[in-house]
Amino acid sequence: MGNFVPPQLLSGNAVLPSGHCWLFERKYDGYRLQLSASQDGVKARTRTGVDWTARLRPWLLAISDMLPTDTVFDGELCVLHAGGRTSFSMLGEAIKQGQPLCYHAFDVLLHRGASTLDRTLADRKVLLSTTLAGVTSSYIQAVDFVLGNGQPLLEQMRLAGHEGIVAKRLDGPYRPGQRTPDWQKFKIQRTEDFIAVGYHSNEAQGLTSLILASQGGDSLQYRGRVGTGFTSDERRILLTRLSASPSVQIPAAMPSLPDARWLRHPMAVQVGFTHIAPSGCLLHPVFQGVREDIAVLTNDSGSPLIWPGRS
Structure with missing residues (x-):
């Protein structure tokens, strides 16, 4: 099956590169996942190496006959x-309910037992295309890309309401666990992960907002509250989940907020926003989802200890 390969990470940039050595592809809004195919089936690992094979078993069984053995894919x-x-x-809810999923493969790290990490991205894209050429299932597909100029694709993604695009150097090898200028992301809306350390609710609406923080070093920074972006079902499901978590006293560095309930088990959430105000609070925040693939570890008092970043 092969050992887990730490994924190459994306760096941010404000200026879109161009030229014959660059390709551009859509940035998908999902979970980064590494698929390893062998004679024993297909294994799935998250971006931090957590084994999700059991969680995704029905979907993995559906694609197991489509993939060549001794091959490892990187994708979303x-x-x-x-x-x-x-x-x-x-x-997250689609996975729990067993609803249809799609894996967008954008790289191949092992091909029929041979490592491709030192080969150029141009070579790896050819291997990926030929490997998945005969696959017509909606469960897995190779990511399309354009060469040279990514501006039209970025505008196309903007008009369609997608997250953004990724620029990658064609002549670069795969760099496990590294964040380099070879891979750059360009998001249409700024999106980051935060820690939900508490919440507000009332009888009329149920969940009204999540209280957000980010972690820098050993301290928390208050990032304001997010109260939009939830569907009615999400409000109901989240309130049930949050209500089951024991309460704690107000965490250090958090402001005193009337009627706030502070969580013994904080959770990772993804939030879209326009920018960060001088106060440190997010402007125009929109809830986008719970990061089920990222754990927030806490100490005995409920204060976050470890906050893994996102690629």
Whole structure:
């Protein structure tokens, strides 16, 4: 099956590169996932190496006969909704309910037993295309890309309401666990992961907002509250989940907020926003989903200890 390969990470940039040595592809809004195919089946690992094979077993069984043995793919697991948009907020529930999923493969790290890490991205894209050429299932597909100029694709993604695009150097090897300028992301809306350390609710609406923080070093920074972006079902499901978590006293560095309930078990959430105000709070925040693939470890008092970043 092969050992887990830490994924190459994306760096941010404000200026879109161009030229013959660059390719551009859509940035999908899902879970980064590494698939390893062998004679024993297909194994799935998250971006941090957590084994999700059991969680995704029905879907993995559906694609196991489509993939050559001794091959490892890098890609994004998504659920689609109207207009072909990927929905991060719907993905966790889709997995739990066994709903249709699609894996968008954008790289191949092992091909029929031979490592491809030192080969150029151009070579790896050819291998990926030929490997999945005969696969017609909606469960897995190779990511399309354009060469040279990514501006038209970025505008196309903007008009379609997608997350953004990724720029990659064609002549670069795969760099496990590294964040380099070879891979750059360009998001249409700024999206980051935060810690939900508490919430507000009332009888009329149920869940009204999540209280957000980010972690820098050993301290928390208050990032404001997010009260939009939830569907009615999400409000109901989240309130049930949050209500089951024991309460704690107000965490250090958090402001005193009337009627706030502070969580013994904080959770990772993804939030879209325009920018960060001088106060440190998010402007125009929109809830996008719970990061089920990221754990927030806490100490005995409920204060977050470890906050893994996202690629």
